[in-house]
Amino acid sequence: AQRVTQPEKLLSVFKGAPVELKCNYSYSGSPELFWYVQYSRQRLQLLLRHISRESIKGFTADLNKGETSFHLKKPFAQEEDSAMYYCALTTVSNTGKLIFGQGTTLQVKP
Amino acid sequence: DADVTQTPRNRITKTGKRIMLECSQTKGHDRMYWYRQDPGLGLRLIYYSFDVKDINKGEISDGYSVSRQAQAKFSLSLESAIPNQTALYFCATSDKDGIGPQHFGDGTRLSIL
Numbered sequence A: 001a002q003r004v005t006q007p008e009k010l011l012s013v014f015k016g017a018p019v020e021l022k023c024n025y026s027y028s029g030s031p032e033l034f035w036y037v038q039y040s041r042q043r044l045q046l047l048l049r050h051i052s053r054e055s056i057k058g059f060t061a062d063l064n065k066g067e068t069s070f071h072l073k074k075p076f077a078q079e080e081d082s083a084m085y086y087c088a089l090t091t092v093s094n095t096g097k098l099i100f101g102q103g104t105t106l107q108v109k110p
Numbered sequence B: 001d002a003d004v005t006q007t008p009r010n011r012i013t014k015t016g017k018r019i020m021l022e023c024s025q026t027k028g029h030d031r032m033y034w035y036r037q038d039p040g041l042g043l044r045l046i047y048y049s050f051d052v053k054d055i056n057k058g059e060i061s062d063g064y065s066v067s068r069q070a071q072a073k074f075s076l077s078l079e080s081a082i083p084n085q086t087a088l089y090f091c092a093t094s095d096k097d098g099i100g101p102q103h104f105g106d107g108t109r110l111s112i113l
Helices: none
Strands: A003-005 A010-014 A019-021 A023-025 A034-040 A045-049 A071-074 A083-090 A104-109 B005-006 B010-013 B021-023 B031-039 B042-051 B053-058 B062-072 B073-078 B087-094 B108-112
Touching: A003 A083, A019 A104, A023 B108, A083 B021, B005 B087, B010 B021, B021 B031, B021 B087, B021 B108, B031 B062, B031 B073, B042 B062, B042 B073, B073 B087
Parallel strands: A010 A104, B010 B108
Antiparallel strands: A003 A023, A019 A071, A034 A045, A034 A083, A083 A104, B005 B021, B021 B073, B031 B042, B031 B087, B042 B053, B062 B073, B087 B108
16 A cells, blocks of 8 residues: 655754655655645645755755655755645556655754 | 635534535636545545546545535535544645645634534
8 A cells, every 4th residue: 555654743953954854655656756834824835746856945855766765855944944744645546646644843943 | 816715714513513614726626635634644535526526535534525516616524523523624626637736725623522
């Protein structure tokens, strides 16, 4: 079965420190992977998708098929990055349904 | 701006009541989804619809029903609410290829006493 695992419920770092939010998935084919972010009292919004290979708000994520991972990274955390982050997966066979991880709360301390 | 709108934003009700949560979108998307969000569990899919005549159960459909009244409207009903249905409910849409990202509403916070 397809699954997305985010092993950390909470990640707390100081401003300016590097950040890595972990995401591992189980799927034998070619997945489409996303990171969504939910700021306090706001809706979920797309942060980035792996096929775009772009950097949004300083965040990047690389798909590692060998390790079945899609970790989200930022070299220097900012206080405004504090939010809940969800990794999500879909596949052609899913016909568009997203499978979400449990979410990681990122807390950036001043 | 094209958007996904959920009503109500907050609702408190009693066990056994029937509740309807509504979602409308102006994005012109064919596909619509209902999720619930619980702490530590992430988002779980309740129902989804690929067009007006298509309704599919998701991961946790028991105790819920849906209606796709038009391309732009997708409502979620709890026929007889129970306390463990207390959660934050999100509606989302995606375009017809479904592989792209989903666009979410602001959520409905539902409390069942």
